[in-house]
Every structure is written in structure tokens, then in C-alpha cells.
Amino acid sequence: SAVISQKPSRDICQRGTSLTIQCQVDSQVTMMFWYRQQPGQSLTLIATANQGSEATYESGFVIDKFPISRPNLTFSTLTVSNMSPEDSSIYLCSVEDRGRYEQYFGPGTRLTVT
Amino acid sequence: GENVEQHPSTLSVQEGDSAVIKCTYSDSASNYFPWYKQELGKRPQLIIDIRSNVGEKKDQRIAVTLNKTAKHFSLHITETQPEDSAVYFCAASMDQAGTALIFGKGTTLSVSS
Numbered sequence: 001s002a003v004i005s006q007k008p009s010r011d012i013c014q015r016g017t018s019l020t021i022q023c024q025v026d027s028q029v030t031m032m033f034w035y036r037q038q039p040g041q042s043l044t045l046i047a048t049a050n051q052g053s054e055a056t057y058e059s060g061f062v063i064d065k066f067p068i069s070r071p072n073l074t075f076s077t078l079t080v081s082n083m084s085p086e087d088s089s090i091y092l093c094s095v096e097d098r099g100r101y102e103q104y105f106g107p108g109t110r111l112t113v114t
Numbered sequence: 115g116e117n118v119e120q121h122p123s124t125l126s127v128q129e130g131d132s133a134v135i136k137c138t139y140s141d142s143a144s145n146y147f148p149w150y151k152q153e154l155g156k157r158p159q160l161i162i163d164i165r166s167n168v169g170e171k172k173d174q175r176i177a178v179t180l181n182k183t184a185k186h187f188s189l190h191i192t193e194t195q196p197e198d199s200a201v202y203f204c205a206a207s208m209d210q211a212g213t214a215l216i217f218g219k220g221t222t223l224s225v226s227s
Binding site for chain 2: 058
């Protein structure tokens, strides 16, 4: 499976600021996904990022709050904007294995908003 | 949209016993059902999956069964070991490109020696 990395691995941010999370894959993938995992909870899809098109957001998530870029087939960013303590979560990217549609996750970014 | 229910939320077993986790889904169009294991502080890892064209799949000590009529699928772990202790998530999606996974709420499995 693809090797996926995320930066930063963790961060502590002030309320009202923004953080951009990077997801890098070692091979070209068509679909990338961004999930949020709140403490002790399951994974919730934020958006689907397809290279060359606008990201598709799930109900409850909006582009102004979580803008996503997908400039090429190996990279994506998720920005968490105007942060509040409720945004404290682990943010994970995942990639879809071409052909088999299996998804593999990056190591996650642990965000704490104070 | 799809909704996945997972039970139990916690499961404690003795080493060597079997563990069973069950999930139900709502969308009959779903046909891909993966299971992920997440150890504390780690990323979810795909451990086994099943597609709707089969009823059962096995990989060493783990197996997954699927009942499409009843819309439920289960994870079976035999001869449990302490290293099986983790949170397990089931998920459902359609087996096609670009379809996101809908996850259950997770089961915390504790295996005591």
C-alpha cells in the first residue's frame, strides 16, 4: 500500500487562528479523503478531494471553514480556519488504492485549540 | 444516506477466547465492508474487508461474514491475544472509485492474559 505522511503531527493553536495540514503520498492516487476523529470517537468524513476539481464536502462541513487544496496526484492540504476549542481533534487523510478502492490512512494530525 | 451501527461498544475477553463484533448498515446499495483496527495513538489500519459477492472471508485468526439480506456483517477473531487489544471500526461503502467510507462508532476490545 501507499506510504502516507502528514505534517504537522500535532499542534497547539490559539482560538481564531488557522492551521494548514499537509498530506503527502509516495505514489499517484486519484482520490484523497479528509476525516476528523474527535477524542474517543469514530471517524467522520469532512470532504473528498479529487485532483483537478473542487472538493466535495459532507453535510455539516463547509469550504469556508475547511478549505482543501489538491494541486497534484500526490499531495493535498486541509486548512482549519478561525479555530475554536470544538475543532480540537485528530485530522486524518486517507487515499484510495487504485483498482481495489481500499482506503489507507495517514498517521493523523492531533490539533488542540486553546 | 448510509448509517452503520456497531455493537458492542466494549468487549472484554480472556486470552485464547473468541471475539465477535457485529455491524448493521442501512443502504442496500453498499457492497464493500472493511474493518479497521486502531491502536492507541495510531492510525486506523485495514485488517480485512469483504465485498458483497462473497459471504465469508478469512485471514488467519480473523474472519468476516456478510449477510446482505439482513444487512449485517461481523468480525470474528479467534484465539485472541493481548496484542489484539484495540478499537475496531467497521465501515460500509459502495465498491467504486471515490466513494467515502461510513464508519460505525467502534468497539474497544480488551484481551486479558
